Amino acid sequence: VHTLKVETGAHLEMVDVTAGVRRVVKEAGIARGICHLFVPHTTAAITINETTDPNDRGDMIAAFLKRLPIGGDCLTEEGGAVSHVLSSLIGPSENVLVEEGRLVLGTWQAIYLCEFDGPRSRNVLLRVMAE
């Protein structure tokens, strides 16, 4: 199990961890397989969405997530439970295909740690399974 350490800087934040994941996959030296990502936290999640380059789309997505009406209230106005609900809606695990030793991501895709109760120290766990 490889661990990427992430320091988040806000209550709600999406942190691009793509470069770190690519590095782990490269070091694993596996030509074909699956890269499993897992967040061992209950108020964070992992997702894949539009890269912030060049248009800061990540911030826009975070702004929308912040406004998701859950239980009639929004994330910023509630305590821990809304953070937990967002964690399950986005989910703690993702899988990305590996081909020729590289992550198979779409042109505009990036991998994000989603922070729903920061700022905190977070971990992203990875395991690369060979075909």
Added chain:
Amino acid sequence: VHTLKVETGAHLEMVDVTAGVRRVVKEAGIARGICHLFVPHTTAAITINETTDPNDRGDMIAAFLKRLPIGGDCLTEEGGAVSHVLSSLIGPSENVLVEEGRLVLGTWQAIYLCEFDGPRSRNVLLRVMAE
């Protein structure tokens, strides 16, 4: 494929299946790998979130899910379609890393079957893949 059988007791419920999953992983006898979880139902889901010990956070999460406004209405006021939407939002599959023969879960994480149209008899399917 291993099957955990779960009897749910309410229309909306989160049932902690962590102990059963740990038992299957232990019996599989695999040191390092991935535990794949899958719910073969369209009005249920699987997620990982805050353990209910010691603070009944699970019930709090369920209460929030129940109040998610979907199509302007809530789960309890609608028929099957809202149950199906929640099933896709939470999702039918999860993956957990296995290390030294054990599930790698965060300190506060537990695995839940989410019931969105109970009470019913449900199955959680598991496969443990070795590295």
Added chain:
Amino acid sequence: VHTLKVETGAHLEMVDVTAGVRRVVKEAGIARGICHLFVPHTTAAITINETTDPNDRGDMIAAFLKRLPIGGDCLTEEGGAVSHVLSSLIGPSENVLVEEGRLVLGTWQAIYLCEFDGPRSRNVLLRVMAE
């Protein structure tokens, strides 16, 4: 990596890709394992839900997704950001167990590509991992 090509025909649509996935799994010739599905797009997703046969439940689910209130507005009234949020809520990856060379799906389950910014040409990537 196998690729299923899908042409979507509407802004929001759920396209049943189960038959194509079953074909890839059959051709892979693997008795026991996991079928990994991945959508390399940021305004689409993959999910498993009620088969449209015989009752067009898929359209009903799409209708509900369309009415999800995100940021106080709905998908049809907003630009790209809502499409991205739905992409992360449903998610870009799914995994299905394979047993005796076949997908292990529930009686009523089908696999759907979710289009949130169509019509477009989309890809579903697949890798079948043997146990």
